[in-house]
Amino acid sequence: MDHYDVVVIGSGPAGQKAAIAAAKLGKRAAIVERRDMVGGVCINTGTIPSKTLREAVLYLSGLNQRELYGQSYRLKSDITVSDLAARTMHVVGKEIDVIQSQLARNSVRMLIGSAHFVDPHEIAIEDATGDLKRVSADHFVIAVGTRPARPASVEFDGMTVVDSDQILSMDRVPGSMVVVGAGVIGIEYASMFAALGTKVTVIEQRPVMLDFCDREIVEALQYQLRERGVTFRFGEHVKTVETHPSGTLTILESGKKIPADTVLYSAGRQGVSDELRVEAAGLTADARGRLKVDEHFRTAVDHIYAVGDVIGFPALAATSMEQGRRAAYHAFGEPVGATDEDLQPIGIYAIPEISFVGKSEDQLTTANIPFEVGVARYRELARGAIMGDSYGLLKLLVHAEDRTLLGVHAFGGNAAELVHIGQTVMGLSGTVDYLVDAVFNYPTLAEGYKVAALDAANKMRAIARVRSAGQHLDLEAGPAVGG
Numbered sequence: 001m002d003h004y005d006v007v008v009i010g011s012g013p014a015g016q017k018a019a020i021a022a023a024k025l026g027k028r029a030a031i032v033e034r035r036d037m038v039g040g041v042c043i044n045t046g047t048i049p050s051k052t053l054r055e056a057v058l059y060l061s062g063l064n065q066r067e068l069y070g071q072s073y074r075l076k077s078d079i080t081v082s083d084l085a086a087r088t089m090h091v092v093g094k095e096i097d098v099i100q101s102q103l104a105r106n107s108v109r110m111l112i113g114s115a116h117f118v119d120p121h122e123i124a125i126e127d128a129t130g131d132l133k134r135v136s137a138d139h140f141v142i143a144v145g146t147r148p149a150r151p152a153s154v155e156f157d158g159m160t161v162v163d164s165d166q167i168l169s170m171d172r173v174p175g176s177m178v179v180v181g182a183g184v185i186g187i188e189y190a191s192m193f194a195a196l197g198t199k200v201t202v203i204e205q206r207p208v209m210l211d212f213c214d215r216e217i218v219e220a221l222q223y224q225l226r227e228r229g230v231t232f233r234f235g236e237h238v239k240t241v242e243t244h245p246s247g248t249l250t251i252l253e254s255g256k257k258i259p260a261d262t263v264l265y266s267a268g269r270q271g272v273s274d275e276l277r278v279e280a281a282g283l284t285a286d287a288r289g290r291l292k293v294d295e296h297f298r299t300a301v302d303h304i305y306a307v308g309d310v311i312g313f314p315a316l317a318a319t320s321m322e323q324g325r326r327a328a329y330h331a332f333g334e335p336v337g338a339t340d341e342d343l344q345p346i347g348i349y350a351i352p353e354i355s356f357v358g359k360s361e362d363q364l365t366t367a368n369i370p371f372e373v374g375v376a377r378y379r380e381l382a383r384g385a386i387m388g389d390s391y392g393l394l395k396l397l398v399h400a401e402d403r404t405l406l407g408v409h410a411f412g413g414n415a416a417e418l419v420h421i422g423q424t425v426m427g428l429s430g431t432v433d434y435l436v437d438a439v440f441n442y443p444t445l446a447e448g449y450k451v452a453a454l455d456a457a458n459k460m461r462a463i464a465r466v467r468s469a470g471q472h473l474d475l476e477a478g479p480a481v482g483g
């Protein structure tokens, strides 16, 4: 039986970085993965295909050019699934190559098959023919990720009723679509299909969507999506979905029935720890298949770590990679720097995109932290005009007393890139004054930082002036006479 210093189960972002980090420390590392899933959900069915699809939609629909060339501008009128799939397949193929070559040049052994624990130090790997190969290790890193949650009341046929893994294999762009769940996945796909001209209805059981984002920005996104014909039904719970020869009917608990060509079910994800038989290793997963870990990503069994989506929030590719690296370093006693979870950025690649880092206005208000808001609107930035983006905005939240940056919220073109300038300023405990005094390239969206910082600084100066004028008047009037 082969023995390794570490065996990583799953080759998504979390597993890749854990294995490469271990290999860089000179350890004998292996990754177990199924044949058709190298790169994980991230490369095969999630992040990369959806973000590539988004680029294809934007390019072919010409949506981002319409402010400049008119509302009827399109690069291609009848956009087909094969137009969209071509770009996605190209990028996915390239990314798989990159991962395979990175693993190979770091001497990470790739073990193909589906793994399950036999005992805390041994796994069995079942290949496509059903043969089992046993492997042991000093350490294991569980990085098995998630799969779409599928309620028993809904029958998925992969064509008309689909989850987010299946949406990429639909045979046509539907005329109408119901999206169940206004989480990140639901909203990203709803906006892409709306951009393609599909009539989209989003159903969400909660009263609001994306409740972790800035309210003003979510409202702006909803406005843009409604402009593109998206209907939102909040506070509605989907009971079941019926499939008929002429289309689907989504039945809500309130009794409403919504017809559509296609239903995308994007109502959360489930950890895949069950297939791994974690009980044999002495572990227990929760009802959503997630594993509990400590601050070093160590499970209840000391030599077994768990990273990425299988440990739950925030369930992002970026956080998963970092967790993988940290777990491997901890396993082999390599020191790691501190990480500030408050500075973890979020990017939502809806059309238009949203990104933020740090606190929201609501969070600061609840915590009684005084703050000032500085806003730059893309329509007032030369780059915004050149791009044809009149609705974008960059909002800075600044501590009213020590002038540090507490939050950055961006909406519109390149929001997910733009946010990192603010993240760096925050990470280095910078103040709004740094941004006021800095010179940015022109014309850029980054210049928005200076514009927003000046806006916040001007408001803070106005408050300080009212204060000092008040003190001046008090002095002139002399001490108050008590009565």
Ligand SMILES: Cc1cc2nc3c(=O)[nH]c(=O)nc-3n(C[C@H](O)[C@H](O)[C@H](O)COP(=O)(O)OP(=O)(O)OC[C@H]3O[C@@H](n4cnc5c(N)ncnc54)[C@H](O)[C@@H]3O)c2cc1C
Residues within 6 Å of the ligand: 009, 010, 011, 012, 013, 014, 015, 032, 033, 034, 037, 038, 039, 040, 041, 042, 043, 045, 046, 047, 048, 050, 051, 113, 114, 115, 116, 143, 144, 145, 146, 164, 185, 272, 275, 276, 307, 308, 309, 310, 315, 316, 317, 318, 319, 320, 347, 349
């Ligand atoms: C539609 C969609 C869009 C997304 N967009 C973004 C985005 O824009 N930005 C972002 O940061 N994140 C995004 N995410 C989330 C991101 O994809 C995940 O956070 C990330 O893939 C998690 O990485 P992971 O390594 O934990 O697991 P995964 O990427 O899920 O990989 C786990 C791997 O483990 C393998 N595996 C499981 N069980 C076994 C077993 N028993 N034996 C062998 N192998 C096994 C699986 O086959 C899989 O390949 C998106 C997700 C989805 C679904």
Ligand SMILES: NC(=O)c1ccc[n+]([C@@H]2O[C@H](COP(=O)([O-])OP(=O)(O)OC[C@H]3O[C@@H](n4cnc5c(N)ncnc54)[C@H](O)[C@@H]3O)[C@@H](O)[C@H]2O)c1
Residues within 6 Å of the ligand: 180, 181, 182, 183, 184, 185, 186, 188, 203, 204, 205, 206, 236, 237, 238, 239, 266, 267, 268, 269, 314, 315, 316, 347, 348, 349
């Ligand atoms: N850009 C990104 O970073 C990105 C993109 C896509 C996905 N992701 C990750 O993928 C994960 C999964 O995303 P998701 O959107 O599937 O899950 P989610 O849990 O975030 O959202 C699911 C939504 O569906 C609603 N819902 C559940 N059952 C319902 C029902 N029967 N009727 C109506 N509404 C219902 C829930 O209230 C919730 O708002 C996220 O945690 C996210 O981290 C990230």
